[in-house]
Amino acid sequence: MQELDYRLEQTRKLGQPIPGPVSTELDARRKAALPAGMVPSLPGYVVDADGGILADADGNQFIDLASGIAVTSVGASNPAVVKAVQDAVAHFTHTSFSVSPYESYVAVAEKLNELTPGDHEKRTVLLNSGAEAVENAVKIARNYTGKTGVVVMDRAFHGRTNLTMGMTAKQAPYKSGFGPFAPEIYRAPMSYPLRDGLTGEEAAKRTITMLEQEIGAHNLACVIVEPIQGEGGFVVPADGFLPAVVKWCNDNDVVFIADEIQAGMMRTGDWFACDYEGVVPDLVTIAKGVAGGMPLSAVTGRAEIMDAPQPGGLGGTYGGNPVSCAAALATFKEYEEKDFGARAKNLEAVAREELEPILGDERVAEFRGRGAMLALEFVTADGQPDSELVHKIADGAKDEGVLLLTCGLDHNVIRFLPSLAIPEHLWREALQVVVKKFNEYK
Structure with a gap:
């Protein structure tokens, strides 16, 4: 992939508990000010973002595989934008x-x-x-x-x-x-x-x-x-x-x-x-x-x-x-x-490589999608949709600094929506965390 310039260091960092003290205080303000129907997925409150990184108010840096639900495809602070x-x-x-x-x-x-x-x-x-x-x-x-x-x-x-x-x-x-x-x-x-x-x-x-x-x-x-x-x-x-x-x-x-x-x-x-x-x-x-x-x-x-x-x-x-x-x-x-279309296709190729060790497992019903719109569907040992496993993987990844989204009517699908500006090494690292968490929880 073409090399991009980044303002933030493209490194996952967990120097504080999740959520840290500043984010905990902000979340208390959220609960007092916002309706109960507004519940964020990430416990850390974001103060900066660039490439594949979300930085929170306590100094933690998360790998972002959500990109604002497929919004920040060219990066969350793309210099030209x-x-x-x-x-x-x-x-x-x-x-x-x-x-x-x-x-x-x-x-x-x-x-x-x-x-x-x-x-x-x-x-x-x-x-x-x-x-x-x-x-x-x-x-x-x-x-x-x-x-x-x-x-x-x-x-x-x-x-x-x-x-x-x-x-x-x-x-x-x-x-x-x-x-x-x-x-x-x-x-x-x-x-x-x-x-x-x-x-x-x-x-x-x-x-x-x-x-x-x-x-x-x-x-x-x-x-x-x-x-x-x-x-x-x-x-x-x-x-x-x-x-x-x-x-x-x-x-x-x-x-x-x-x-x-x-x-x-x-x-x-x-x-x-x-x-x-x-x-x-x-x-x-x-x-x-x-x-x-x-x-x-x-x-x-x-x-x-x-x-x-x-x-x-x-x-x-x-x-x-x-x-x-x-x-x-x-x-x-x-x-x-910057040929972001080619970057999307490369992200798919990398994902197929990094996820290959688990794709033959009976608990992984399917890996599907195109480009940087990819998903893993999980089932139980007897073939039923497994929402419990999905949420364990997503929560476990979050604890290790990787933000994932889930989807599906049966809540049994993990979706990958990285920014197309994510560097390859960070994408590989995040996928390796997913593989690790799957092997821990299956």
């Missing part, structure tokens, strides 16, 4: 593009129109969060088609607003006690090769049969799919599944939306996960890694679909904030100039 933000904020922090426009919004839209799959004419609207992008994509699809039905996949995660909670599958902790949810949302089976044993074509046939028999294309505005599922378990559909579903949508005047919020922006080694099979969505939702840690999201899609809503029908006070747009333009340049 920092400079772009500083330059932008010195001129103006906000005007609201729908009131008084600025060039950086247009430039980001132009770049996303260029980068997203397909060579058709496109349009882009900029927003704040992934959930807001999904809501707007659904709005646009409904407006364009004049139909109301929305199909999502089982195990899907699309956000935490009312509409997107209805689209999200996982009940706990995201949906419990928050209903009722928006109507006209239907759940279809997703390809899950480990569990269903189907080819992509077979899984698509099952999905399409459900769409035709239980909903009907004449009632359906859109089908929205994560090309690689995130919270649902980093499930990678079998080859052929997505192209078949897209073809059915195209043949039946149904808008196909690719939710690339977690999988996009070089996370899998390509600009978008759809690029792997040459899938061309009608609309793409984008967020997380798009702006180097600044809040920004987008819907990009076919011009005729995006142009359907009436003037004033799209927008929002903060959508496409000028500081976030400046960060995004710098982030695009970093992805290209």
Whole structure:
């Protein structure tokens, strides 16, 4: 991998208990000031971050395999992004593009129109969060088609607003006690090769049969799919599944939306996960890694679909904030100039090497994913999902200074989302800790 310059020493350090005294005091303030539903994963309170390191208020340094849930892909304090933000904020922090426009919004839209799959004419609207992008994509699809039905996949995660909670599958902790949810949302089976044993074509046939028999294309505005599922378990559909579903949508005047919020922006080694099979969505939702840690999201899609809503029908006070747009333009340049796609693919190769000693174990059901979006699914000796083992590994790794995230409806999957800027030696070290903890707890 190309060598990068780092501001912080890229070394794991545990010089204080976890949490240390400063973080313990800060956490007491959190409990007094924040609702009980806001519970951080890491006990240390972060004061600095760079490359693959999170430094806490007590001087501990953790290896970060979460990157803010796939957000800080170019690094948590990438110098080019920092400079772009500083330059932008010195001129103006906000005007609201729908009131008084600025060039950086247009430039980001132009770049996303260029980068997203397909060579058709496109349009882009900029927003704040992934959930807001999904809501707007659904709005646009409904407006364009004049139909109301929305199909999502089982195990899907699309956000935490009312509409997107209805689209999200996982009940706990995201949906419990928050209903009722928006109507006209239907759940279809997703390809899950480990569990269903189907080819992509077979899984698509099952999905399409459900769409035709239980909903009907004449009632359906859109089908929205994560090309690689995130919270649902980093499930990678079998080859052929997505192209078949897209073809059915195209043949039946149904808008196909690719939710690339977690999988996009070089996370899998390509600009978008759809690029792997040459899938061309009608609309793409984008967020997380798009702006180097600044809040920004987008819907990009076919011009005729995006142009359907009436003037004033799209927008929002903060959508496409000028500081976030400046960060995004710098982030695009970093992805290209430092070949972060190649870095993502190298991270996958290293992971396969370091995890190889445990991949034949009966407790490891599958290692899957692409680029720097990877996962281990664990089962018990009799083949049942093993959430207990997963949480022991994650907690044990945290105690040794490695931050991991878990996922899956059965809570039995460890997901790896390192920054693409993590140095190779640090990535290897973190994976070795995971192997060590697995062998201790299995």
